[in-house]
Amino acid sequence: MVGKHPIYYNYKIVGNAEITKTGMFYLIACACNLPMNEQYRIQLFCNDLKKDLGLCVPSEKGIGLKVRLPMKHFTGDNLQFYVSCEEARDNWYPVSENTECECICQLSNAVFRIKNGQPGLLIQSQE
Numbered sequence: 712m713v714g715k716h717p718i719y720y721n722y723k724i725v726g727n728a729e730i731t732k733t734g735m736f737y738l739i740a741c742a743c744n745l746p747m748n749e750q751y752r753i754q755l756f757c758n759d760l761k762k763d764l765g766l767c768v769p770s771e772k773g774i775g776l777k778v779r780l781p782m783k784h785f786t787g788d789n790l791q792f793y794v795s796c797e798e799a800r801d802n803w804y805p806v807s808e809n810t811e812c813e814c815i816c817q818l819s820n821a822v823f824r825i826k827n828g829q830p831g832l833l834i835q836s837q838e
Contacts, residue, residue: 712788718743718753720794726775728753728792735782742775743767743794752795758787766804767794805831 718726718741726743741753741764751767753776762784767774806823824833 712737712785712790716790716792718792718794720745720751720796725794726773728755728790730790732782733779736779737782737785738777738779739764740775740777741767741792742770742773744773745794747774749796754793754795756791756793757785758789760784760786802834804834805829 713730713732716728716730717724718728720743725745726741728739728741731738731740739755743751743753745751745767747769751774753764753767755762755764762780764778765776767776805826821832821834824831
C-alpha cells in the first residue's frame with residue numbers, strides 16, 4: 712500500500728501517486744504530466760472502494776493533488792488510480808477539512824468562499 716503507484720489516463724501512465732502513512736491516515740500525493748488546459752479528476756479504486764480524490768490543480772510537477780484518507784477505508788492492497796477529464800462546469804469547488812491546500816494557495820486566481828454553508832474555492836478565469 713505505502714509507496715508509489717502509477718496513474719493512468721487513456722491507457723497510458725501519466726504520473727504517480729505516492730502514499731505515505733501518517734498516524735491513522737494515508738497521505739496520497741498525486742502528480743501528473745498533463746496539459747493544464749483541461750479539468751482533470753483522479754479516481755482511486757481499491758477492491759470495492761471507488762473514491763473520487765478530487766480535481767487536479769497546478770503544482771511544481773505539472774498538475775496534481777494531495778488528500779488524506781482514513782486507513783479504515785482500505786480493505787486491500789490492489790490500488791488503481793485513473794484520471795478522468797471533465798468539461799468545465801462551475802468554477803467553485805468544495806473543500807473538505809482534510810484537503811491539503813498549499814498548491815491551491817499558489818494560484819493567484821483562487822479565493823476561499825462559502826457557498827450554501829460549504830467552504831470551497833472559487834477559481835476565477837484569467838481572461
